[in-house]
Amino acid sequence: MKRERLQHNFSEWFSDILRNADIMETRYPVKGLFVWLPHGLKLRNFVFAIMRGLLEQSGHQEVLFPQLIPENIFRKEAEHIRGFEGQVYWVTHGGRDKLDVKLALRPTSETSIYPIFALWIRSHADLPIKIYQIVNIFRYETKMTKPMIRLREVTTFKEAHTAHAKSEEAEAQVREAVNIYKRFFDELGVPYVVTKRPPWDTFAGAKYSLAFDTLAPDGRTLQIGTVHNLEQNFARVYGLKYEALGGKQHYVYQTCYGVSERVIAAVIMAHGDDVGLCLPPHVAPIQVVIVPIPFKGREVPVEQVATAIKNELAAAGLRVHLDERDLRPGNKFYYWERRGVPLRLEVGPEDVKKEQVTAVRRDTGEKQAIPRGVLKTKVKQLLEGVTGDLRERAWKLFHESIKEAPDTETIKRVIQKRGGIVRAPWCGGKACGEALKEQTGWDLLGEEFDGRAPAGDCPICSKRAKVSVLIARTY
RNA sequence: GGGGUCGUGGGGUAGCUUGGUCUAUCCUGUCGGCUUUGGGAGCCGGUGACUCGAGUUCGAAUCUCGACGACCCCA
Structure with a gap:
């Protein structure tokens, strides 16, 4: 559908969507902090469930490290500090007492995780280590902030950290990470390019950094994922040594890679249109909405049929919602379109009589009658179609840019x-x-x-x- | 890093220049009622706002300063 407003007035379009689709409350009274609303949070959780699945499949284990890092440990890696110094929030007091050692609110977790790696790594048999966590991080942004895109509290930061015996293994890990991210973005239909960042843009403390960028509708690129080869930089600072077969001590080689809630902004931008949100079925909190169309005085059991259809689709594993509110159908159509529900089913007297359901795709507006007998199969087919077409359209636009x-x-x-x-x-x-x-x-x-x-x-x-x-x- | 604009019900706005019938306008939302239902229905009734603090003044949405917040442009 049309993407005019989205392209010419992207900023406004984006903030409207956050409110109209119940994604975020943007009026929290601290700059750069925002509230996830139920619908938005569900979207977020489905998106990151895909990430969890990919990481677990490839042998990563989920952990959860503390949010506070003591200043002396945080400051050990000089270059890393130079990269983050101006952006760190500090906890200086505990109750009424001033703390002897200030605590940093993590801007990222290398300095919180690696000292603990040092305790875990003894021998080559302890390697490789591949862990990840999904946490919040804080960065004191002085620029204009924007929900999901430039935040002071990044609420959703997936960071993975690995340690390896050999340099080649770290290189291979970088490749694996790139492939995981490609599969992740492909699943979401978010187009990207991968580049090796120039030296001045390399992650503080890394040997080199790779990054994924997508394109916002206003023509600017948005970084949506990074993969870093840390070599032995952190290992030397935090003493990450293992004993090899011959009995010698060696420093480990490390990588880390991260993705944040920016990816959700990317999903919204990639598929939305002037009506509002348009979600890929895999991550849509509601995949199918059923709108009954009753007529007074007609002896047609529209409600019962709608309920039966809902139960049938729910039993088939679909996230389906029956809208029974006392509103006129047209109103409901707009309501669910704004929220990005990929498929709408209408059940009216005509449909009941003909033993069919009218299906309307969110992405194309295409309308078709589905016989009741093949409903389950056909709905799944349509959703697959939406997934594929969204991805294709997004990539086409991207390549043209x-x-x-x-x-x-x-x-x-x-x-x-x-x-x-x-x-x-x-x-x-x-x-x-x-x-x-x-x-x-x-x-x-x-x-x-x-x-x-x-x-x-x-x-x-x-x-x-x-x-x-x-x-x-x-x- | 530098510059600029702005802040009025849940959202969008009028009013501010020239302080005073502002008891703050309109649209939308929301709540209640009646009537309706194949693309944002209609009517009636209700709800709900001058960002915060200090100052000037007999009197501040309106003028001054500050804080917080939002947006835009340039590098």
């Missing part, structure tokens, strides 16, 4: 004009990267990961390009 550009002027102009992502040739040098950023005025996402061979020369130094670089206006 990626342009090739050979020189800085074109890069600058293309992004200025329509946003999106520009792919350009790059020698890979840091100085040229910085010059590209400087001269175009836009941000370097980084070197395209697993990208195809670039055509042409680096626009800065004119040497033969080694890689493709992706450039965009970022959130």
Whole structure:
């Protein structure tokens, strides 16, 4: 359906959706903190259930670490601190007493988890360790905050941390993480590019960082996932050593990777339209809504039929809701469309007479009659269809927003004009990267990961390009 | 990092320039009633607001300062 308002007035569209679809209450009186409403929280939980499933399948174990980190431990990794110092909330008092050692509200959990890893890791047999947790983190943002996108309390931060005996194993883990995230975003129908972040944008304390970016309707990219190879940086600081077969001590190699509630913003942006939310069936809190259409004076048992249909679909494992409110049907149609329910079933006197149900897809508005006998099968089919079509449409739009550009002027102009992502040739040098950023005025996402061979020369130094670089206006 | 705009019921707004019948307008929502129901029904009745603090003044939604919050632009 139409996506005009969404593209031209994205900010407004997004905040309207949060309210109209009961996703979030945005009026909490502290900057950058927001309240998850029941419908939004269900959506969040279904989204992260997919993530849990993928992580468990690949041998990750869920843990839960404390939220407070003592200052002295937090400050051990110098580079890490430099990256986060300005954004940390500190707990300085306990009741009326000033604390001797301040406590950091975790902005991320490396410094909380790794000292404990040091206690757990004794021998090569203890490795690898692959754990994850889904927690809240705090970052003191000074920029304009935005629900789900730029927060002072990120309420939903999935972070995984691994430790390995060998460097190659850490490299392999990075690959695994990338694949997990690809499957995650694919399941949600959220399109992405993967890049290796430039040196100045690498996670504080990492050897290198990979990142997933998607595109908001206003043409800016949104980072929705990161994967870091920490090598031995943290291991050396926190003393993560194991005894190898020969009896020698070695530092471990580590990786970490994270995804936050930004992914939910990405789902909303990828599939929504001017009417409102449009949710992929896998994560929709309600997958099918039934709207009965009664007529006074007609001797037709619309309500009974609607209830029977509801029970039938619920028994088939679908999340189904029967809307029995005393409102006119049209009102209910708009109500559920705004909330993104993927499929609506109408049951009226005509349907009852013909032993059928009228089905309407949220994404296309397409309407069709389904005979009662094949209802279960057909509804599941339709939902599968919605899932596939949403994913396809989102990727199509995304691909159309990626342009090739050979020189800085074109890069600058293309992004200025329509946003999106520009792919350009790059020698890979840091100085040229910085010059590209400087001269175009836009941000370097980084070197395209697993990208195809670039055509042409680096626009800065004119040497033969080694890689493709992706450039965009970022959130 | 720098600059700008703004804050009135649950949401959207009028009023502010020139302080005073502002007992604060309209739309929407919401609650009760009647009537209705294949795309946001109608009528009647009710509900509900000047962000907070300090100041100027006989008098502040309106003027001044501050805090908090929201939004936009540039780097």
